[in-house]
Amino acid sequence: MKDFTAKVTSAEGNQVVLDQTAFNPHGGGLVGDTGWIDEAKVVDTVKGPADSIMHVLEAPACLNVGAEVKGKLDWDRRHRIMRMHTSAHLLSAIFNKRTGALITGNQIQPDESRIDFSLEDFDRERMLTYCGEANTAITKNPPVKTYFMKREEALKIPGITKLATGRLAAPPDVQELRIVEIEGYDTQADGGVHVKNLGEIVKIDPIKFENKGKSNRRLYFTIP
Ligand SMILES: [Zn+2]
Numbered sequence: 001m002k003d004f005t006a007k008v009t010s011a012e013g014n015q016v017v018l019d020q021t022a023f024n025p026h027g028g029g030l031v032g033d034t035g036w037i038d039e040a041k042v043v044d045t046v047k048g049p050a051d052s053i054m055h056v057l058e059a060p061a062c063l064n065v066g067a068e069v070k071g072k073l074d075w076d077r078r079h080r081i082m083r084m085h086t087s088a089h090l091l092s093a094i095f096n097k098r099t100g101a102l103i104t105g106n107q108i109q110p111d112e113s114r115i116d117f118s119l120e121d122f123d124r125e126r127m128l129t130y131c132g133e134a135n136t137a138i139t140k141n142p143p144v145k146t147y148f149m150k151r152e153e154a155l156k157i158p159g160i161t162k163l164a165t166g167r168l169a170a171p172p173d174v175q176e177l178r179i180v181e182i183e184g185y186d187t188q189a190d191g192g193v194h195v196k197n198l199g200e201i202v203k204i205d206p207i208k209f210e211n212k213g214k215s216n217r218r219l220y221f222t223i224p
Helices: 074-100 126-139
Strands: 003-012 015-018 035-036 040-047 053-057 068-073 102-107 115-116 144-150 177-180 185-188 204-212 216-222
Touching: 040 126, 074 102, 074 115, 074 126, 074 185, 074 216, 126 204, 126 216
Parallel strands: none
Antiparallel strands: 003 015, 003 068, 015 053, 035 040, 035 068, 040 053, 102 115, 115 216, 144 177, 177 185, 204 216
16 A cells, blocks of 8 residues: 555644554564655654554644545655565575574665574575575565464464564564465565565665674675
């Protein structure tokens, strides 16, 4: 969804909360969405109090509580975030399959993203091979499906989390988990934004690998 209508439920200074929104807040390694609410520029989206989603405006705007407004995402930027995020899932699945590496951190941004792996081995050639495998998968263009599953069922799926903590990102009281499946490649519990088909990524360009300690490897990558 690139645009929508909603009602203002709170507006204080440059912070606006709506009764519904397509803006994805900062979290889980992803930057927050930007765009517009009516004519006002949204420069960031963050999680607010009581599970609210707070739109941060460039400058305070005259928005009245109860007023109907039009929300519009900066779609070019958001689509890059989605492509980067699905790329990170694909890379983590392939690195995990080949080496057993788990994710110790990530930063998903529109221009350049990075993933940290727990990995003893530091062989650039081998890691480039894994990126090549990811690009082969992209050319096959499998669908990326999202659906919900009961927590206890989801926990039976091997690799449902690839975080080094071994824990799910979703809090323990969440009983229905959102599952993101790259058909044939990866199934993870995840709340973030993704493409519909792997081909949308076009290509993953590894930028560099960095040694971040004894068993921590960082991969920087981008997309065209
Ligand atoms: Zn994710």
